[in-house]
Amino acid sequence: KNEVEQSPQNLTAQEGEFITINCSYSVGISALHWLQQHPGGGIVSLFMLSSGKKKHGRLIATINIQEKHSSLHITASHPRDSAVYICAVGLWGAQKLVFGQGTRLTINP
Amino acid sequence: EPEVTQTPSHQVTQMGQEVILRCVPISNHLYFYWYRQILGQKVEFLVSFYNNEISEKSEIFDDQFSVERPDGSNFTLKIRSTKLEDSAMYFCASSEGNEQYFGPGTRLTVT
Numbered sequence: 240k241n242e243v244e245q246s247p248q249n250l251t252a253q254e255g256e257f258i259t260i261n262c263s264y265s266v267g268i269s270a271l272h273w274l275q276q277h278p279g280g281g282i283v284s285l286f287m288l289s290s291g292k293k294k295h296g297r298l299i300a301t302i303n304i305q306e307k308h309s310s311l312h313i314t315a316s317h318p319r320d321s322a323v324y325i326c327a328v329g330l331w332g333a334q335k336l337v338f339g340q341g342t343r344l345t346i347n348p
Numbered sequence: 349e350p351e352v353t354q355t356p357s358h359q360v361t362q363m364g365q366e367v368i369l370r371c372v373p374i375s376n377h378l379y380f381y382w383y384r385q386i387l388g389q390k391v392e393f394l395v396s397f398y399n400n401e402i403s404e405k406s407e408i409f410d411d412q413f414s415v416e417r418p419d420g421s422n423f424t425l426k427i428r429s430t431k432l433e434d435s436a437m438y439f440c441a442s443s444e445g446n447e448q449y450f451g452p453g454t455r456l457t458v459t
Contacts, residue, residue: 270446280437282391282450289446325391329446334379335393335404336448 242266245326245339253347258313260342262326265307269329272336273300273311276323285311285324316346350374352451354440360457361430369425369454371440380423381441381448382415384408391439397423430458 244263252258262271273285286293286300288309293300297316302309313320326339353372361367373380382394395405397415414426423442427434435458441448 281452282439284449287447333404334396338391340390
């Protein structure tokens, strides 16, 4: 069983739509990370969460520790948001990150 | 803004050859990591390094792999005798706490 599961695996939407990507995990974590990977392969950290909600521009990330679930929302989506969005968790007592398989988001103009 | 850098961006090598992937972490960070991503698969942890020693490693990180911080700035990953299945994107990351900052990656192609 994967420790980190994301859904959906692929998501195609029209420009302007509200986007939600979900992440569930099965282990105790110290923090949850949302990352963005562009076609060139580089990884950019978007958020690190251990509770509640964070907002940065059009991106919002929430986490429910009791339910072991996090969501990444994108408001007013734009074609430049097209990328792979990855959920990763830091495990208690460890420094490594465990990654989900990623959600490939395509925003069409 | 400080960033993690990696060189080279792309390395092509023949099976059995040794490769060294280089990383320059963010200068005040104390924790360093290597991850890899085989094409089409998820990112996997290889090794973490703190206080000049390996603090954690995965089952992937066998005797063919080694890491070193040869000076105050570089952090290297060496693969002694590359195999075809070592072809992947290798990411370095550094942190001073929980938040890890990733480099742009080195694409390793083993032929």
